[in-house]
Amino acid sequence: xxxxxxxxANYCDFCKRAVILLLYxxxxxxxxxxxxxxxxxxxxxxxxxxxxxxxxxYDDMPIGGCSxxxxxxxxxxxxxxxxxxxx
Numbered sequence: 001x002x003x004x005x006x007x008x009a010n011y012c013d014f015c016k017r018a019v020i021l022l023l024y025x026x027x028x029x030x031x032x033x034x035x036x037x038x039x040x041x042x043x044x045x046x047x048x049x050x051x052x053x054x055x056x057x058y059d060d061m062p063i064g065g066c067s068x069x070x071x072x073x074x075x076x077x078x079x080x081x082x083x084x085x086x087x
Contacts, residue, residue: 003027004030004058004063005030005031007040007054014066017066018056018065021069021073021078022069025079026082027078
């Protein structure tokens with residue numbers, strides 16, 4: 001089953017908004033909190049060259065941040081990914 005992964009920090013409102021949207025949509029996802037997790041922060045830095053959050057991935061494909069996820073929701077692409085991931 002394909003799922004989303006959100007690199008997040010506990011102080012980030014955009015991270016919370018992305019999580020709420022995926023919960024509402026019934027998507028399968030994992031949250032990786034980098035707030036006090038240096039190893040996860042290093043992984044994010046290696047992958048993207050940055051540690052800004054949220055960083056959202058779908059099945060290891062980078063989606064971007066919260067605004068990118070919201071745009072995918074508006075266009076219907078998010079629903080398509082969620083539906084395909086359930087198969």
